[in-house]
Amino acid sequence: MNNVKRSEIAEVIYDDVMLMTETVEMDRGERVEMMVDIYDSADTVRYHDLRTNTERHQPLQHTGSVSVKNRKHRAVEVCLCLVCVLLLTAVMMLCVYFTTERNQLLNHINNLTEEREQIKKKNDELQRGICKQDQRADNFKWTYYNFSCYYISSEKKSWSDSRRDCQQRRADLVIINSKEEQEFLQKVVGNDHFWIGLKKTEKVWKWIDGTTITKGYWKDQSQSSGCALMTSSGWEALPCWPSYGRKYICKRIILKSA
Missing domain, CATH: 3.10.100.10 (Mannose-Binding Protein A, subunit A)
Structure with missing residues (x-):
């Protein structure tokens, strides 16, 4: 009688132990699954953050390259403007120089013409004087x-x-x-x-x-x-x-x- 009871008690205890073991294993499995879910969620969050950061930095890099190009274009425009100003200044200086030289040359020609006319007039008077001397003779x-x-x-x-x-x-x-x-x-x-x-x-x-x-x-x-x-x-x-x-x-x- 006692042996039967012991055997029944032992079976109950064994069943309880097995149940507890299964429960523990189930809890451990659920934990593992929960940990896997957590790691998956974390990876998803990290990938989302990385993608977000990448997308956030890409416009900044594009904006930086556009800014560099704009600065280059502005530098070229400034250089061209300076060249145009220098050329315009050179042309104006040449115009002033040649105008001054032309006026001086015209004045010199006018002076020479006046001197030539005066010499011609004096020579003409001298020649007339020679003819007049011959006339008297x-x-x-x-x-x-x-x-x-x-x-x-x-x-x-x-x-x-x-x-x-x-x-x-x-x-x-x-x-x-x-x-x-x-x-x-x-x-x-x-x-x-x-x-x-x-x-x-x-x-x-x-x-x-x-x-x-x-x-x-x-x-x-x-x-x-x-x-x-x-x-x-x-x-x-x-x-x-x-x-x-x-x-x-x-x-x-x-x-x-x-």
């Missing part, structure tokens, strides 16, 4: 025109004798170099005829200095004779015979001023 037969003195004869000679007389007066028979000179002499001769320094040699009309005429002022187209005469209406041709005496025009060229 030759009964006012000399006249002045464009840096030359002209002797207008009143006596008649052959063409050769006329030239010889001009040479004795430190001149020669007139050579006409321009239309203006031709018109001037046409007014001087009036209605008379005067030998000029033009002669036909070997069927060619040449001036006494050996040059061939390039333009003639002939009165008509018939120039078969050998020496030329000046008239108020143009040139005429006449044989160079010694018996043909005419008045004549001598010309003395006065050295022009520079």
Whole structure:
């Protein structure tokens, strides 16, 4: 009887122990599961915080790079502005320099022109004075025109004798170099005829200095004779015979001023 009771008590105790063991194991399993859940939650929180921090720092880095680029762009703009200012300043200085130089050059040219005109005027007066001296010596037969003195004869000679007389007066028979000179002499001769320094040699009309005429002022187209005469209406041709005496025009060229 006692043995049966002991056996029953032992079984009850064993059952209780097993129950307690299972309970402990269940509690331990629940703890392990709870610890796993806690660690999982912690990892999730850490991952979320890490991701949040990463996302938070990324805009800061992007903002920093944008700021660096803006500073670079501003530096380039400032440099370009400085270069433009320097170029503008250089252009303005060059304009001022060249304007000043131009004004000085124009003033210098004007001064030289005035001095040249004064020298020309004095030289012209001197040359007129020379012609006037010849006029007094030759009964006012000399006249002045464009840096030359002209002797207008009143006596008649052959063409050769006329030239010889001009040479004795430190001149020669007139050579006409321009239309203006031709018109001037046409007014001087009036209605008379005067030998000029033009002669036909070997069927060619040449001036006494050996040059061939390039333009003639002939009165008509018939120039078969050998020496030329000046008239108020143009040139005429006449044989160079010694018996043909005419008045004549001598010309003395006065050295022009520079």
